[in-house]
Amino acid sequence: MVVLGIGNVLWADEGFGVRCVEALQQRHELPDDVQLIDGGTQGLYLIQHVQAAGSLLIFDAIDYGLAPGTLKVVEDDEVPRFLGAKKMSLHQTGFQEVLMLARLTGRYPARVVLVGCQPEELEDYGGSLRPVVKAALEEALALGVQRLRDWGVDVRPRARPLPGDEAVTLPSLEMARYEALRPDADSACRVGDERFLR
Template identity: 45%
Template sequence: MRILVLGVGNVLLTDEAIGVRIVEALEQNYDLPDYVDVLDGGTAGMELLDDMANRDHLIIADAVLSKKRTPGSIMVLRDEEVPALFTNKISPHQLGLSDVLSALRFTGEFPRKLTLVGVIPESLEPHIGLTPTVSAVLEPALAEVIAALRSSGVEVVAKTSTEGA
């Protein structure tokens, strides 16, 4: 089994950083089996091709734009719903992800299972740090990533605190 949790986003554009912050929280707070890779993809595109190829489950955490949902909303899309979302421009690095997914399909290396955990941003202005609206949904979005991992049979274990030990 080969699983990748990929957080993408630009940490210099306020809520665009949510995907990166989700994978940071996952790594800091949970232990995962060796067959689960966690990657901060930043704003990379085709450079991620090898990392994303031939995965049993690819889980992407990202900011996504939607005119139908309010800032701070969480969208969870699966399999064929994900490439369909990328037909609309949703973020500065989105073109790269769309290209990578298309290339993976073309080469026969598309993931067997694909999940996108997207958060609707409140602001994409140049600023380091999430808005309070999006910061408030970091934990629920992380819970969706964990649920996606568990749907593939992954044991996700909270790290025990070593404070005071």
């Protein structure tokens, strides 16, 4: 079983999927047969993980054309259609292709669930999740945990600290640290520097 967060944490709400998997690991203990993956923007490099998954739970920022922070759960054959319907970034087309390739090779998960969140802001390099999307992360996490339990996974609240070397995301990019150490928008332009955009 694979739980996959895809997206780029350096581009505001684009990092939603990765932040969900990060929070799941920080707050819950899962059996060894559940693999948590920060898929980033790896695209086709994720194929072996998808092919090996009997069940696949995906978290991602998806442009559904809804109000920011709105969650939508999509299942099974509908998932590739939503990942490619309205592309926001290169990772979505790449991951849609991963699913198609897995199906073509005959090694496609029996169950696929996508928990997607409508982003508010993507064009903020170095930014973090917007408040409305960060609030939606809590509900997305609850939906993901419930789905895992429905699949028979023993999900328990974390009782022991997570060793740093087991963290699904790099310690330097962990959300609390990332938000605490990044410069504010006035100190570090995050939408493009006028000196180079003329």
